Amino acid sequence: xxxxxxxxxxxxxxxxxxxxxxxxxxxxxxxxxxxxxxxxxxxxxxxxxxxxxxxxxxxxxxxxxxxxxxxxxxxxxxxxxxxxxxxxxxxxxxxxxxxxxxxxxxxxxxxxxxxxxxxxxxxxxxxxxxxxxxxxxxxxxxxxxxxxxxxxxxxxxxxxxxxxxxxxxxxxxxxxxxxxxxxxxxxxxxxxxxxxxxxxxxxxxx
Numbered sequence: 001x002x003x004x005x006x007x008x009x010x011x012x013x014x015x016x017x018x019x020x021x022x023x024x025x026x027x028x029x030x031x032x033x034x035x036x037x038x039x040x041x042x043x044x045x046x047x048x049x050x051x052x053x054x055x056x057x058x059x060x061x062x063x064x065x066x067x068x069x070x071x072x073x074x075x076x077x078x079x080x081x082x083x084x085x086x087x088x089x090x091x092x093x094x095x096x097x098x099x100x101x102x103x104x105x106x107x108x109x110x111x112x113x114x115x116x117x118x119x120x121x122x123x124x125x126x127x128x129x130x131x132x133x134x135x136x137x138x139x140x141x142x143x144x145x146x147x148x149x150x151x152x153x154x155x156x157x158x159x160x161x162x163x164x165x166x167x168x169x170x171x172x173x174x175x176x177x178x179x180x181x182x183x184x185x186x187x188x189x190x191x192x193x194x195x196x197x198x199x200x201x202x203x204x205x206x
Contacts, residue, residue: 082118
């Protein structure tokens, strides 16, 4: 990355050109529909401000480096996350309504489980709950692994089953059955932690 990088904010708290990512982030973080992009020089960024945002994010041969185009999260959504003390260890997971921070569900403690298992179960729990409510609300997860398992309809954990973690394997089997016998329209989206901070369902134990 160039030492002197500038950021154009077309839509944010205060549109303009900013000389650092931190200053840009203050304008776009949490701003619904924010539009921004990084440029190598102040001149480029200033010229871009007077033009249309979309021509910069859709031009394939642009000489500038493009920032992620998803600049803000969808507030009307469900965020899920898991926490695990050890690997394996005591695991729990929960779902939180992003707009208000209200906890919608929480499950655990499960003995001798893993964080990835918790993330997988949390997504499926959210899908099942929203389907019962007739909602196609998006679900955010910060786990790429769990999202891939949900897509495959299979929890691909390498954890060995023991008498102590039998309950969590029962939950896994139930989740897999649900995925194999149900359909859903809810988008499962990746939470952009570097830009948005910790996912709202985070247990805050890092």
